[in-house]
Structure formats: structure tokens, C-alpha cells
Amino acid sequence: MNAEKIPDIIIGRLPVYLRALQRMADNGIKTTSSQELGEHVGISAAQIRKDISQFGEFGKQGTGYSIAYLLDKLREILKVDRIWDVALIGAGDIGHALANYQGFQNRGFRIAAIFDNNKEKIGEKIGDFVVQDTDKIVETIKAANIKIAMLTVPAAAAQSVADKLVQAGVKAILNYAPISLNVPNNVKVQYIDPSTHLQRMTYYL
Amino acid sequence: MNAEKIPDIIIGRLPVYLRALQRMADNGIKTTSSQELGEHVGISAAQIRKDISQFGEFGKQGTGYSIAYLLDKLREILKVDRIWDVALIGAGDIGHALANYQGFQNRGFRIAAIFDNNKEKIGEKIGDFVVQDTDKIVETIKAANIKIAMLTVPAAAAQSVADKLVQAGVKAILNYAPISLNVPNNVKVQYIDPSTHLQRMTYYL
Numbered sequence: 001m002n003a004e005k006i007p008d009i010i011i012g013r014l015p016v017y018l019r020a021l022q023r024m025a026d027n028g029i030k031t032t033s034s035q036e037l038g039e040h041v042g043i044s045a046a047q048i049r050k051d052i053s054q055f056g057e058f059g060k061q062g063t064g065y066s067i068a069y070l071l072d073k074l075r076e077i078l079k080v081d082r083i084w085d086v087a088l089i090g091a092g093d094i095g096h097a098l099a100n101y102q103g104f105q106n107r108g109f110r111i112a113a114i115f116d117n118n119k120e121k122i123g124e125k126i127g128d129f130v131v132q133d134t135d136k137i138v139e140t141i142k143a144a145n146i147k148i149a150m151l152t153v154p155a156a157a158a159q160s161v162a163d164k165l166v167q168a169g170v171k172a173i174l175n176y177a178p179i180s181l182n183v184p185n186n187v188k189v190q191y192i193d194p195s196t197h198l199q200r201m202t203y204y205l
Numbered sequence: 206m207n208a209e210k211i212p213d214i215i216i217g218r219l220p221v222y223l224r225a226l227q228r229m230a231d232n233g234i235k236t237t238s239s240q241e242l243g244e245h246v247g248i249s250a251a252q253i254r255k256d257i258s259q260f261g262e263f264g265k266q267g268t269g270y271s272i273a274y275l276l277d278k279l280r281e282i283l284k285v286d287r288i289w290d291v292a293l294i295g296a297g298d299i300g301h302a303l304a305n306y307q308g309f310q311n312r313g314f315r316i317a318a319i320f321d322n323n324k325e326k327i328g329e330k331i332g333d334f335v336v337q338d339t340d341k342i343v344e345t346i347k348a349a350n351i352k353i354a355m356l357t358v359p360a361a362a363a364q365s366v367a368d369k370l371v372q373a374g375v376k377a378i379l380n381y382a383p384i385s386l387n388v389p390n391n392v393k394v395q396y397i398d399p400s401t402h403l404q405r406m407t408y409y410l
Contacts, residue, residue, distance in 0.1 A: 011405060011408050011409075012405050014404070014408070015404035015405055019384070040385055041385045077408065078405075079407040080404055084403075093302035093305050101399070103400055148403060148407070148410075155228070171410055172403070172406035172407065172409070172410060174406075178308050179225075180246045190403070190406055191221075192397050192399065194309070196220040196221060196224060198289075198379055199219070199223065199283045199285055199313060200216060200217050200220055202353070202377065203283050204376075205352055
């Protein structure tokens, strides 16, 4: 397995397989086939076999995949066989929704710090967290060795906050601000912008 | 221009170009180059020229693109030269955040109806909307001729709600529930699941 050689588009499908397999496991299912998994995720069985085979031999011809084994392996490949601390920047509506979101549990993440620059929000308690001043981003994130951040600030503030996150050593940013970020090549960014996602579909309407 | 022949990956980049160009226009900028636009969105100038040329001739060699003209054309191509009504299903934290979100304005969308199955939420006022019973989804969406929905219900409820949306004539679903949906081929689905997006990045950490 050579991380450099796996196309990013395959990496992008692995979390979807992981999520479907986790759901099957939660429902007490022990084994599956590429056919069955494919029906769950809307991807062809052949594509699934090809994707998974990039990382080694996981199933036996005719007997299918052990879900527990495949879950372990996918978590290991995606490095979510551990819990990552995540910094949340922006305590607005979306920030609050993320801070209260139960969907990070068992997926490899927990929010570890929340920041905002609004004096009225600093000191506010959200769940188990006290909102900290964005002035503290660099020192706090460095001290806690946090490598992942979610950015839910307004577009106009996003680049300057991203610069601070990079300075603090963050290597992965999930950006909810509706703007493209400029970051060094060794920092990954994923974008969540509902309008952009919707516009990608209206083309076909 | 033949809609069937443009690869989906190109369609996926157009909303990102549109967003960056809108931002430049908001800042009073009148013309741009593929080079400059590329720096904003982190995509090569050559790729941008290739993507845009799929739809015709938009720029002149040496003088660049008129931002106003390109905005008009991209909105026309993506069919956001109009306002689409969007149904929101699920009035939890994320549903509330979306209902209050200002980021749909000027991007082609407005929320037109909100539904939930929780008796305590039905009748609740969120912004300008009264939360309706999910039992009313099919008749309400059909009557209003709504073609787009955002789904922010729990994973366990998502497929059955999606089935109702399809029955109601919805052709595009933005799914926040952490589960893959089975829908007919003529219905588009886009997924927003922060854990999946984060897992796609942890692979590289």
C-alpha cells in the first residue's frame, strides 16, 4: 500500500463505504458482498471491489467480506482508528449545530475547542465548551497539538482565520465559509457550501 | 452546448467559479483572467479555460473575461438565473441553522417550506415559516411544484422521507443525513456529512 499512488477519488469513496458498513454492523449484520454494499451506497460492485483491492485482499471469492474486519481495515487506512481533536472556529448557528452534533461519535472525531471573535460570544458555554477568543487560536491549537479545524466564520473572515490555523499547525480544514481558501500544499481543505452543492444539481433540472 | 456531454466533474467546478466571480463583482472588479480566477479558486488557469470553453467562447485573447457577462452565462448554464423554492425537511439544529442562513440569497435559492415529524416542532415558527407535519410533504410539495429539498432528518428516517420527496416530484436532494439514499436515476442527490468530509482528509495526515 502506497499512500501516494491511490487516486484521491478512491479515497473519497472509502468514508462512504465505512459509513454503510458501520450501519450494517449496527444492525447486527456480520458479512456482506460487494453487490450488497454497492446497493447500499449506489456504486457498482465492480467499482467497490476495485477500490478495496487497492489496499490488499479483504474478501474471499464466494464468501464475501467480514464486516468487522473490513471496518477495522478501513478505519486504519483512513486513520480513524483513533479519535482526532477538532477545533471549531465560529460560534454562529452552524457552529452551534456542529458543537451539539452527535454524528462525530464513533466516526473518529471530537470537538476539543471552540473560538469566536464576537465579544458577546466569548465566554459563552456551548455543551461542554467555553467559547474562546480567536486571538488565542494559534497558542491554544499549538499547545493542544490539534491538526483538524472546522471553519464556520463569515466569508470575509475565513482567509485570515485559515492563515492562523495554518500557522498553528492545522493540516486539515473543513470550510463552511462560502469562499475558496488559499493554503499551503500540505494542508487539505474540504468545502461544505449548501448553495454550491445545490447549484451542482440545478444544472440537471 | 449539449448537457449530456459535459462531464459531471466540470459541472461541479462551475459553482465554485460562479462564487468567486460573484465575490469579485461585489468588490467592484469588472474583468478577470483565467490566471487570476485560478488563484482565487486554487485551480489551474488552463483547467479553467478548458472548463469554460465547453460552453462557448466567453473571453478574448489578451483582454480576459468580462465578469458580468461570465456571471450571467454561468447562472444561465447552472439554471440559477432564477430563484428555486427549496423544501427543508427536519427542524433540528442543522435545519434551524439552514432556515436562518443568509447564504442562499443571490445564489438562486429560497426556503419555501419546512417540515418535521416531531409534534412539539410542528407549528413552531422559524423565521418566516411555520413548521409543517411531514405527513403533508407529498401534497404540499406537489401543490407548490417544489423540485429541490434539503434533508436534515436522522439517518434512520432519511430513506422513507426521501421516498416521499421522490413521490412528490422532487428531483434534487441535498442530504445532510449520514446515510446513502436510494432514489431513481432521474433524481440527483448531493451529500453533506462532516464526518465523511473529515475522514477524507485524515487519510493524508
